[in-house]
Amino acid sequence: xxxxxxxxxxxxxxxxxxxxxxxxxxxxxxxxxxxxxxxxxxxxxxxxxxxxxxxxxxxxxxxxxxxxxxxxxxxxxxxxxxxxxxxxxxxxxxxxxxxxxxxxxxxxxxxx
Amino acid sequence: xxxxxxxxxxxxxxxxxxxxxxxxxxxxxxxxxxxxxxxxxxxxxxxxxxxxxxxxxxxxxxxxxxxxxxxxxxxxxxxxxxxxxxxxxxxxxxxxxxxxxxxxxxxxxxxxxx
Numbered sequence: 001x002x003x004x005x006x007x008x009x010x011x012x013x014x015x016x017x018x019x020x021x022x023x024x025x026x027x028x029x030x031x032x033x034x035x036x037x038x039x040x041x042x043x044x045x046x047x048x049x050x051x052x053x054x055x056x057x058x059x060x061x062x063x064x065x066x067x068x069x070x071x072x073x074x075x076x077x078x079x080x081x082x083x084x085x086x087x088x089x090x091x092x093x094x095x096x097x098x099x100x101x102x103x104x105x106x107x108x109x110x111x112x
Numbered sequence: 113x114x115x116x117x118x119x120x121x122x123x124x125x126x127x128x129x130x131x132x133x134x135x136x137x138x139x140x141x142x143x144x145x146x147x148x149x150x151x152x153x154x155x156x157x158x159x160x161x162x163x164x165x166x167x168x169x170x171x172x173x174x175x176x177x178x179x180x181x182x183x184x185x186x187x188x189x190x191x192x193x194x195x196x197x198x199x200x201x202x203x204x205x206x207x208x209x210x211x212x213x214x215x216x217x218x219x220x221x222x223x224x225x226x
Binding site: 033035040041042043044045048058090092100101103104105106 | 146148153154155156157158161202204213214216217218219
């Protein structure tokens, strides 16, 4: 189906392990984003990308790595997971500057 | 610096009564403003957006919002609440001075009482 999909939807891991959250969109949108959602903080931007091979840090990038070798994919990697990275992660895309964001359904990550 | 303040973390209304969710923003001259809705265990969905056209913006499901520059507000309203409106609502601002970044409020949880 067309749209933006995230995988896995649910993940439990242990402190120190590497975790990759996948994001795939079928619209060929230029812009893609990763947010984390925590109670009391709303959504906070981790990284964003304006096009393939162009990425930039957001508000809370520490401990995360992104890449964008293809327009449609924007994986987020936690190199060494910590308990503070327990959160719900949302990927989003946008076809235009300042335009509507389209969100995936989220990936719920628990770090034990 | 850009910021968004949602003045109520939780709002309860009875079914059939009006809804008012309040949002104030801090931004430069030409902000774009959005309201998103999030139902449990779902992603966010756009309700409506303001991008310097008409100051009264109509969205989906009977929602609307008015951009008031003098008050730096973008409150969300609906004349008559429905049970299906129960969700989390986010006010979002973006402006050209910050590049393509969106700043989210902390959300307002709407409860609709039957």
